[in-house]
Amino acid sequence: MAIDKETELHYFQLLNDIASGERQHGMYIQAWADKTQDPELKACLSMVADREFSHYHIFKRRISELGYSWIEDSEDPVLEERLRVNGSDMPDVEKARFAKDKMAQRPSPTTRERCESAMSDDTVDPLTQSLLSWFSDVEVDSNFHLGQSYARIEANVE
Numbered sequence: 001m002a003i004d005k006e007t008e009l010h011y012f013q014l015l016n017d018i019a020s021g022e023r024q025h026g027m028y029i030q031a032w033a034d035k036t037q038d039p040e041l042k043a044c045l046s047m048v049a050d051r052e053f054s055h056y057h058i059f060k061r062r063i064s065e066l067g068y069s070w071i072e073d074s075e076d077p078v079l080e081e082r083l084r085v086n087g088s089d090m091p092d093v094e095k096a097r098f099a100k101d102k103m104a105q106r107p108s109p110t111t112r113e114r115c116e117s118a119m120s121d122d123t124v125d126p127l128t129q130s131l132l133s134w135f136s137d138v139e140v141d142s143n144f145h146l147g148q149s150y151a152r153i154e155a156n157v158e
């Protein structure tokens with residue numbers, strides 16, 4: 001049963017932002033995976049895209065378990081730009097630099113920081129806290145693998 005009462009759950013926005021963000025990350029990372037000719041990079045990007053889509057589904061489900069509905073973000077210019085870049089014929093090394101620049105420009109507080117504060121907030125239900133903790137760990141691991149791939153690609157062109 002999903003009803004719209006997003007104003008009542010103080011961490012609804014965090015869960016909704018995670019679901020929306022993960023869906024978008026999945027889309028543009030998959031677009032790059034579909035385009036690259038580098039099998040190692042393709043495997044890494046596909047793994048991360050699968051994780052992102054899975055996070056989207058899990059957080060959407062959690063929102064609905066709590067009695068709310070995920071609200072889709074309206075047009076996102078950032079998503080459009082990232083899909084355009086990652087779906088283009090631009091070399092992988094340039095896509096990697098673009099991704100790193102975007103990562104460095106993340107708005108503050110970051111999703112990770114918001115998760116950390118929710119994990120230490122006793123008014124957030126324990127199951128959601130444990131979900132946020134697992135999610136944060138997976139994100140760290142995904143970023144580690146992406147970082148390794150970017151470093152390998154950059155080393156290859158130097």
Ligand SMILES: [Fe+2]
Binds near residue numbers: 021022052
């Ligand atoms: Fe993510």
